[in-house]
Amino acid sequence: MGKLDYQQAGVDYSKIDPLKILAQRAAAATAGNLARHGFRELAASRGESAYVIDCGDFHLASITECLGTKALVADATRSLTGRTYYDQIAQDTLAMAVNDLITVGATPISVHAYWAAGGSGWFHDQQRATDLVAGWQRACDACGVSWGGGETPALAGVVVDDRIDLAASCLGIVRPKSRLTLGEHLAGGDTIVLLASSGIHANGVSLARKLAERLPQGYGTKLPSGALFGEALLVPTMLYSPVTEALAAAGVVPHYCANITGHGWRKIMRHPAAFTYRIHTLPEVPEVLRFLVQQTGSDDREAYGNLNMGAGFALFVAAADAERTLAVAEAQGVRAWVAGRVEPGGKQVIIEPLGLTFGGDDLHVRA
């Protein structure tokens, strides 16, 4: 089978980025509007995964994030097994927002759901709708957030018929303010702790869909373990806020956090400063990602540069906090690895076990 890459799979970051940069600059220019409300933004949060406003006694953090195309996998797999998987899809969507929000040190407090369907008929499928609602509620409870409301438009002509565009916006507080993790304390000698992913999460799904089209059995293809490819893809994204909340309760304040999503392990060097991130230990790669990498003929650079490869979230902590961080994560049922360390030096991620290096030029997330 021929090689598949991201450009073929329909995600062309080079086309998105110019608008993104234009928008980032225009957005930054509006910051002064906060002054009339007696607030101010933390400018360092621009370009980070959540926006932070100083409200005096505490900071507010906010974010809007979208699921992407993972619901298409659920739709296709449902036709094989009869399950809707929208309970899991709901968790994925919430995780997109929550896992970004917590990177700045915020406790998520409330969310809004955005469910835009291709037509009113979407909401008429009772099993699917019930699963979506139940999964969303469960994920809110798991994260300790209040589900404040949402929007359920029917957008024929904008959203594809019988499809749904799912997104979530999340509000959080940073309190005490010392929990803020915008990265000013990141330093050489810090330890990189990686938290286990549960599978593909919601990143690399376009590639997986392209692969499913080419497999004779599609989503029904059996992985070595016997799991169906479609069902393995649909294992929901981990919710990491129980770990970050437990860390705060244990008195551990990370120096920085990165949610490993688009751009895969290149996100490890998300922090704006020039540091070298030297990885000595790799987490176990979930079977579905091993299968995806093997079947698409991806090399290590493509795999680790685009997929989570077993690490869904990176915590950068003082070396003295590393073991405690592991223990706190494991107590929350999340596997964790002391995977590497931060060093002074040029901006790069060096993955020693693979002899692989990503340079600073490989990641552009800021204007």
Place this chain on the structure above:
Amino acid sequence: MGKLDYQQAGVDYSKIDPLKILAQRAAAATAGNLARHGFRELAASRGESAYVIDCGDFHLASITECLGTKALVADATRSLTGRTYYDQIAQDTLAMAVNDLITVGATPISVHAYWAAGGSGWFHDQQRATDLVAGWQRACDACGVSWGGGETPALAGVVVDDRIDLAASCLGIVRPKSRLTLGEHLAGGDTIVLLASSGIHANGVSLARKLAERLPQGYGTKLPSGALFGEALLVPTMLYSPVTEALAAAGVVPHYCANITGHGWRKIMRHPAAFTYRIHTLPEVPEVLRFLVQQTGSDDREAYGNLNMGAGFALFVAAADAERTLAVAEAQGVRAWVAGRVEPGGKQVIIEPLGLTFGGDDLHVRA
């Protein structure tokens, strides 16, 4: 030309509502999660247009809203005139969120943009992308909000090719808390002040699109004034937050507010209690709405029950504040009318000049 109605135009509220009610109940069940953060929700805000959390010194309000299908009108009209109109579409999108947020008495402080395109190519059209960004920034400045960030996914297979799903989430504060307008002070004798709309806003657009399909000249049809139908539809939604902020500065706290969107003037009876809303004065109807009503053969019940018919926002104020409310609105460049009064009695909207009554059964916005 035959009659066109909402069901034909693809918006079937009877199909959306059961899921909405299921979701509202599940969402309400998550409210207890706020306790662990030392916050509590204002339960009365559920079913209102924005969600409100008591944070001690002030309330926080939040909302996520979507534009709907109005961008399709921009796309079609662009092919006639060469303008993209996405600067105006940006204002429409922001207005959907801001005009809802302010109904609870909140000052909007920050927004996130959600722009989900049918593919990376959408962002490659430089004029359209530049207009979208510029219009968004301008609308943020007009409302005094900081544009905190956003999401610009490319969702081939979910969003229709070369289309875009636009939404906004908005965060606001209610401070002092006495600015809260969840409606506990609404009373018989209050005055209903209506604020002028600029045109169709973003409500009734499916019907307008259906009409355009049936007109021989489509969006190029000339209205009596000479304006093109498409361009008249694209006049952007009014941003009402300058009025509500100026009212607060003038010491006028409305007893309740309603954003007149879906369900048109039926939204005037949005408040949960049973009151009779007697309208004695009608605002001027924008030309594009007169044209739409006439061409679709809608009667007054359909027109006022679904469209804004010249009134984009309703303020319910103490009778003693009515004249001052008018003056404040007009000083912000927004026409306003003392249009009616609140009376004890059954839940209904009586539009006297039209001999038209909407009963409480005509509006279902709560579980």
